[in-house]
Amino acid sequence: MxxxxxxxxxxxxxxxxxxxxxxxxxxxxxxxxxxxxxxIKDGFTGNLRNAITVVVxxxxxxxxxxxxxxxxxDRPQTAVYDNDWGRIDDGLWKLRPSGIxxxxxxxxxxxxxxxxxxxxxxSGVAFHASGxxxxxxxxxxxxxxxxxxxxxxxxxxxxxxxxxxxxxxNWTFVVWYAPAINRWVKRTSEWRQEGxxxxxxxEELTGxxxxx
Numbered sequence: 001m002x003x004x005x006x007x008x009x010x011x012x013x014x015x016x017x018x019x020x021x022x023x024x025x026x027x028x029x030x031x032x033x034x035x036x037x038x039x040i041k042d043g044f045t046g047n048l049r050n051a052i053t054v055v056v057x058x059x060x061x062x063x064x065x066x067x068x069x070x071x072x073x074d075r076p077q078t079a080v081y082d083n084d085w086g087r088i089d090d091g092l093w094k095l096r097p098s099g100i101x102x103x104x105x106x107x108x109x110x111x112x113x114x115x116x117x118x119x120x121x122x123s124g125v126a127f128h129a130s131g132x133x134x135x136x137x138x139x140x141x142x143x144x145x146x147x148x149x150x151x152x153x154x155x156x157x158x159x160x161x162x163x164x165x166x167x168x169x170n171w172t173f174v175v176w177y178a179p180a181i182n183r184w185v186k187r188t189s190e191w192r193q194e195g196x197x198x199x200x201x202x203e204e205l206t207g208x209x210x211x212x
Contacts, residue, residue: 028182030064030083031211032056036183039144043190043200051206054079054183063088085183086114094119099157100131102177102184106151110135117162126162131155141176141185145205148178148185169193181208 035055042049051071057078058065064083067076068090079090086101087093100114114131133155141150153175161167169191176186185205191198 030056030059030182032059033209033211034182035209036181036205037145037207038203039206041202041204043188043202049201052203059083092121094121095129099129100133100155102153102175103133106135106153106177106179108135108137108151118159127159128162129157129159131157139176141178143185143205145185145207148176148180150176150178150185152176169198181205181210183208 033056035053037051037053039048040050040052041047053069055067056064057067062083064081066079068079069076077091080088082088082098082101084101084103086098087095088098095116095118097116099116103112111134116129118129119126133153135151136154137152139150139152141148155173155175157171159169172190174188175184178185187203190200
């Protein structure tokens with residue numbers, strides 16, 4: 001479970017048949033009280049693993065602090081991100097300066113990289129995280145929360161144990177980010193270690209609300 005938490009141009013020539021229910025307008029800055037609910041499904045079986053709700057508890061010009069509630073658990077978890085949704089501290093993992101995020105404004109072909117030093121706060125294991133991301137297209141995505149215009153972003157993150165560089169993990173993410181809700185509506189994650197796939201899961205938006 002701890003490992004699962006680690007964790008993430010030709011299209012413009014076509015006219016997309018957007019649904020009349022598609023959310024197309026960027027709603028602006030993230031605000032306290034904004035929230036998003038996701039189902040987390042196993043990548044191998046498609047079975048529901050869990051459901052989470054992410055609520056913005058505080059925000060400033062540097063960070064977004066959220067409270068994350070897991071279905072069936074009474075105590076929410078605090079997760080802190082930079083303003084690009086790059087992970088900083090979720091109570092289990094801490095990264096400095098932050099993990100790879102969503103570098104706006106987005107456009108097809110845009111690329112960015114990240115480098116951070118991190119630590120597992122429970123085991124004390126230190127690691128270096130290097131990531132790369134590229135916006136590969138625009139796609140309409142339908143989830144239980146509706147139909148949204150999204151940017152598809154392909155990401156890779158490599159984690160290398162600081163004390164033993166022969167030990168590493170490779171994560172691959174596909175993120176469908178919707179400007180209308182200022183977060184992703186769908187994200188797939190795959191974790192490989194020693195060349196073997198270790199985990200795979202999908203987050204899918206089931207509901208959201210934005211403060212005016």
